[in-house]
Ligand SMILES: [Zn+2]
């Protein structure tokens with residue numbers, strides 16, 4: 426991807442730059458940021474910030490002096506650099522359950538995100554698989570719900586109260602225990 430400054434009004438240039446950033450890979454954003462650092466002026470930065478704000482992004486005052494790469498990321502609404510670095514691919518891994526201490530094997534077909542024996546999970550994701558949540562609390566199952574033909578376990582975090590959902594796993598190595606699921610199914614979301 427080659428970035429060509431379309432010229433014209435600041436608003437047009439800022440919009441084109443943000444649009445180019447929106448679909449760009451990390452490497453491309455880096456290049457666009459470098460361009461902004463080298464060729465972009467104060468007024469273009471101000472226009473970017475204004476545009477980001479208009480699109481609903483919260484932008485701190487000091488962002489004016491940030492490196493172009495960081496400014497562009499923020500303005501397109503994806504600053505959180507920690508999250509961007511993390512690999513949002515769900516991995517199927519075994520683990521030791523924090524609640525019941527069972528040794529849980531990988532599932533085999535899909536990512537194992539809860540204990541099949543007690544159904545507990547951990548509050549480690551903001552979006553599935555990203556491992557971006559700092560909480561780390563135990564997620565207690567509170568209800569079972571059908572979404573289409575898929576049974577979904579509703580969770581509440583013991584530590585922070587956040588609510589999450591995981592799909593119940595009825596197949597694979599060590600499927601979710603039927604007694605645990607059926608004990609939940611009468612409860613409904615509370
Ligand atoms: Zn467990």
Ligand SMILES: [Zn+2]
Pocket residue numbers: 548560561562582583584585586587
């Ligand atoms: Zn939590």
